[in-house]
Amino acid sequence: MRPSSPSGVRPPRLRVAVHLAGLAALAVLTACGPATQTAMSGGPPASRSSSEDPREDSSGDPVGEAPEDSYEDQGPSGGSTTSGGSTSTSTSEVDVDRDDMEPAVVTSVRYAAHDTYDRVVIDLDGDVPGYNVKWVDEFVQDGSGRPIDVRGGAYLQITLFPAHAHDENGVPTWKGGPVYPADLDNLTDVVRTGDFEGRVGIGLVLARQAAFQIQEQGGPNRLVLDVAH
Template sequence: MKRTRSVIAALALAGSLLVVPSTATAATTTAAPWCGITWGSTPKGTLPWTSASLTGVRAGQHDCYDRLVFDVQGSTVGFRVQYVNQVLKQGSGLPLSLRGGAYLDVTINASGASSSLNRSSEMVNVSGYQTLRQVAWGGSFEGQTTVGIGVRARLPMRAFVINDGTRSRLVVDVAHRW
């Protein structure tokens, strides 16, 4: 009887040792990033200064992110996109009122804006977007143009420029989630 208990105890111990490694392995594996997004939320930017002009802004929705495209008349454009506590208007330094849980300051190294550009607190209609809440004009002053973006939360974002000869496009993508 004593020998049977010892055999059962040894089998139980051996069985638990087989379970533990597989549980530990499952706990240490990490899931792939959502939609493959690995952008993070740190500032993005490039430095070129130009005499370019902002001519348009448009928005689009994708499966994994919301996108803003800034059209610039000029072969190259510098920019800085970053999360801030509040976006400040160019020239005055006054805060720009935005809807959302987080704010992106988009500063484009463009000396001005086209007269046809919608320079309002609702530059682009983003109602119904998953991440974007508002796109607002922040002004142009001393070679820089600011646009404030209200977003749902501080989420991963990326920014890059597409050049095609005489014009450029600054693309800003904000992920739907981490």
């Protein structure tokens, strides 16, 4: 593990296919961060297991509060700019590549409901790595390819690379799971889909399709994803 860069976040090279479909339903929302998307899918039945409550951070504070997350408390829609870059919202895949960096370590994944969107915060030790966000038909385990037994109306897959969810001794740094019940307005479960060959998979099980945005934040480094209700 290596410390954050002085700026907190390395500038990305983005390959983001942006289509502005579906924004009318989100006109009441405002945003902040580098890129965002959405699509539909279906999937299989559910199993749940969790040893912690990721809706609170290590101090016991709720994840969704704006002061803790260090930026305006706004959801998917497009319009404002943060230290992570400009924002757009659509229904397309997000793909950010970062080469020649040490793997980041996922230390926790937290979530909380807001008035018009649900927020997921991926806490990182190290620089923000590359990431891919896309809609899939189902979640499968990295490596084995076996389907993961969860049920929802839509499935959003986040893959971080290079990244680990364990320390140098192989001890998990993102504990619990692999299915973490969320029971929010749209986000029903968070799933650890893998920690394999320098890639960490995080699946969001949603009740319904909705636009989303993902943004990079520093001090400490983290990825923040907001998905509309």
